[in-house]
Amino acid sequence: MTSKPRTLYEKIWDAHVVDRRDDGTCLIYIDRHLIHEVTSAQAFEAxxxxxxxxxxxxxMLAVPDHNLPTTARVDADGKRIPIAxxxxxxQLATLEKNAxxxxxRYIDAVAAEQGIVHxxxxxxxFSLPGTTIVCGDSHTSCHGGLGALAFGIGTSEIEHxxxxxxxxLTxxxxxxxxxxGQLGPGVTPxxxxxxxxxxxxxxxxxxxxxxYTGNVFREMSIEGRLTVSNMSIEAGARAGLVAPDEKTYAYIKGRPMAPTGEDWNKALAWWKTLPTDAGASYDKVVVIDAADIAPSLTWGTSPEDVLPITGVVPDPANFADxxxxxxxxxxxxxxGLTPGTRMEDIPVENIFIGSCTNSRIEDLRAAAEVVKGRKIAGNVRQALIVPGSGLVKRQAEEEGLDRIFIDAGFEWREPGCSMCLAMNPDKVPPGERCASTSNRNFVGRQGPGSRTHLVSPAxxxxxxxxxxxxxxxxxxxxGADA
Amino acid sequence: MNPIHVVEGRAIPLGMKNVDTDVIIPAQYLKTITRKGLGEGAFETIRAQPGNIFDDPEYAGANILIAGDNFGCGSSREHAAWALLDMGIKAIIAPSFSDIFSGNAFKNGILTVVLPQEVVDRLLEVAQTDPIIIDLESQAVTTPFQDRFTFEIDPFRKHCLLNGLDEVGMTLEQDAEIAAFETKMAMDRPWL
Incomplete structure (x- = not known):
């Protein structure tokens, strides 16, 4: 045991070193491995x-999510509808055979628990503080919201x-x-x-x-922390972490695969040792004043192309580099944007509320609060709500959120990755614009020629x-009386 | 995996920054259960433009790609590395690479060479007309014009690439250490 103050990351790393080589490379033990249908087949084959x-x-835990259609998966007689x-x-059949x-352990496409792996x-x-978690998907960083060291891996690493x-790993x-500081009104994780x-x-x-440290993350819900950590990869970081605290423990306790009894007590005692020690230092520190953060969105084709909603489309001539x-x-x-256009004046034809970033119950509640008593605008051709899991969907239905969305003109879909990456039939048509709660606004991400503006659920x-x-x-x- | 010593040939001077994995291989090509044939979908959005660099006969048969900062950012899809391999790319030169992509490239025997922007600019210029030589053993990139630029590479990765080693096979030889770790973990953290 070293007495040097350590960060949360260093503590989790140290607890998982199987072997340390002279050059600093370590053989790291992996506690949790999630797999889905798109990146696992070649690893099983190898x-x-x-x-x-x-x-x-x-x-390990396997669940299909990336390419499942979000339309009905069983017919009126309860029979599985095959993927067209x-x-x-x-790919789905291959996972169903391999698992x-x-x-x-396999959660199948029609199970109530099915959903986006993250x-x-x-x-x-399944995801717990202080664990190392991997999955063949870059948004595995998501689980860092619970204080786990979680990161995406390629198929060769899956095989490893x-x-x-x-x-x-190095x-x-x-x-x-x-x-x-204090987040302003309308500012979400x-x-x-x-x-x-x-x-x-x-x-x-x-x-x-x-x-992620500071009072803003301490005060944030677990679901909000998962949203934040999820997009760490969009900043180039392979993983993000929020130190576990009482909120984390309350969130985990009683979940189906969470520890129980004496194991719970032991786990809790260890988890409480994980937060970064006073005096530990980071290689880089970025400090942001919460008051500077507005409801934000992207204007371009990289997640760093961020503006406050009150902004205007930037003029490339003003970029020094x-x-x-x-x-x-x-x-x-x-x-298809002109510099100087007010972001608020840009019409959108497609709305996507979903993805591993923003498809949890709090996201759906936030969206429903805005939608309640209103209808989708006439120029919006496609508005999808894709809950993150069957359990999120069920809870939303118990709370009546589905009615709010359906009455407003939204489509209420089955869980999956859906229009975040358009591997299934949910696509933004070429040249059309989408206000999307997903995580990437890359060229063609939501379908060939699609134009994405990343936003919060609200x-x-x-x-x-x-x-x-x-x-x-x-x-x-x-509200209710409208 | 085939050992790599020297990669010599024409290079595609792409030069673009932030080339993301959706650009390298769009999601609709990920619906495969093998590693082969992905070259067909590689850089589809760029290739849709007439006169694009990838279909320029000048660079036919190129085995090196030169790009800008942050190459391979975005998703973890190893299909990006498989697609490049299927196109015949054996080495990529850029000022920086995304972490996941460079790992995926390495595991498929693609050499990623990190060089400063000004060196990359020079290589982009040379690549317009002439071949480039990457010597892994001496960690140097040279051109027919007497340019010589050395690069850093992780010694373990270098060793594996030079010898075409299978990482899974190597780690399996440490079975006893992994088993010992698991025994200790079962004591220390029984809830896992």
Whole structure:
């Protein structure tokens, strides 16, 4: 045991070192491995070809999410409706075959617990503080909201974890992102993380693990912390962390896969030792005043292209760096925007509320509060609500949120990744614009030619009912009597 | 995995910054259960433009790609590395790479070379007309014009690339250490 003060990241790292090499590379033990249908097939195939076994199938959980259609999955007689797209159907069938063959727990496409892998992990109590969590998906950083060291891996690494339950890693640098002060009205966790990405840039966190500190994150709900940590990867950081606290423990307790009895007490005692020690230092520190954060959105094709909703489309001529100027010019051409246009004047034809960033119950409540008593605007052609899991969907229905959305003209869908990456039939048509609660506004991300504006659930709802990108602060809640 | 010693050939002078994995291989091409054939969908949005660099006969058969900062940012899809490999790319030169992408590239035997922007600018210029040589052993990039630029690489990665080593096989040899860790973990953290 070292007496040097350590950060949360260093404590989790140290607790998982199987072997440390002279060059600093470590063999790190992996506690939790989530898999889905899109990035696991080639890893299972490689194991089979090499005659290798899964070392610890008991530490794995499989759930399909990326390419499942979000329309009905069973017919009136309760029979499974096959996926029309042959390639997607094959991927799903491959996971359905691989999971039992290798002894991996599998939540199938029609189970009540099915959902986006990063919603399901925390919801089931599979993701725990102080654990190392991997998944073949970059938004695995999400689970860091619980104080877990969680990061995305490629398929070769999936195979490595399957066969050895470890990964060969070099330690990351640490970055503290401290946000202090009072958040203004209409400013949600999504606005906070988009603002952070705007400040540090999409490569600002490369090589680092971010720890989010300050009263803003302490006061934030667990679901909000998951949203923040989720987008760490958009700042280039492979993982994000929020120190576990009483809120974390209350969130986890009683979940199906969470520890119980004496195990719970032992776990709790250890979790309480995890927060960063006084006097520990980070390689980089970024301090942000909460009062500077407005309801935010993106204007371009990179998550760092962030503006407050009160802003105007930037003029590339004002970018000092020539390569940024060229990139901005290209982005605006792709986005079909003219410099100087008020963001609030930009009409949108598509609304997507969902994704591992923003599809939890609090997200749906925030959107419903804005939508209640209103209708989607006439120019909005497609407005999807895609709950993050079957359990989120059920809870929303118990709270009557589904009625609010359906009455307003939204489509109430089955859980999955959906229009975040458009691998399933949910796509933004070419040249059309989408106010989206997802995490990436890359070229073609929501379908070829799609134009994405990343926003919070409340802002997506505001865009839906006004027909243009809108400042949620200008929409009074209408409430039950409207 | 095939060992890499020297990568020599024409380089595609792409130069773009923040080339994300959705640009390298769009999501609709991820619906495959093998690693082959992804070159077809590689850089689809760029290739849709007439006169694009990837279909320029000048660079036909190129095995090196030169790009700007933050190459491979975005998703963890290893399909990006597989697509590049399927296009015949064996090495990529850029001022920086996303962490996940560089790991994926390495695990597929693609050499990622980090060089400062001004050096990359020079190589982009040379690549317009002439080949580039990357020597992994001596960690140097050279051109037919007597340019010589050395680069850093993680010694472990270098060793694996030079010898074409399979990382899973290597780690499996540490089975006893992993088993010992698991025994200790079962005592210290029984809830896992």
């Amino acid at each position: 194991l089979r070809l090499a005659g290798r076994k899964l070392r610890r199938p008991d530490l 797209d042959a390639a997607s159907a094959t 039992p063959e290798f002894g991996v 919603v399901v992990g925390p919801e089931q109590g 974890v399957m066969a050895t339950q470890t990964l060969l 330690p990351s640098k640490t970055m503290e992102v401290r946000v202090e 999504k606005d906070v993380i988009m603002h952070v990405i705007g400040v540090i840039g999409t490569a600002g966190g490369t090589g680092h693990v971010i720890e 020539p390569s940024k100027r060229a990139a901005a010019q290209k982005s605006l051409e792709y986005m 802002m997506a709802a505001a865009a839906a009912v006004t027909g243009h990108l809108a400042d949620v602060r200008k929409l009074e809640p209408l």
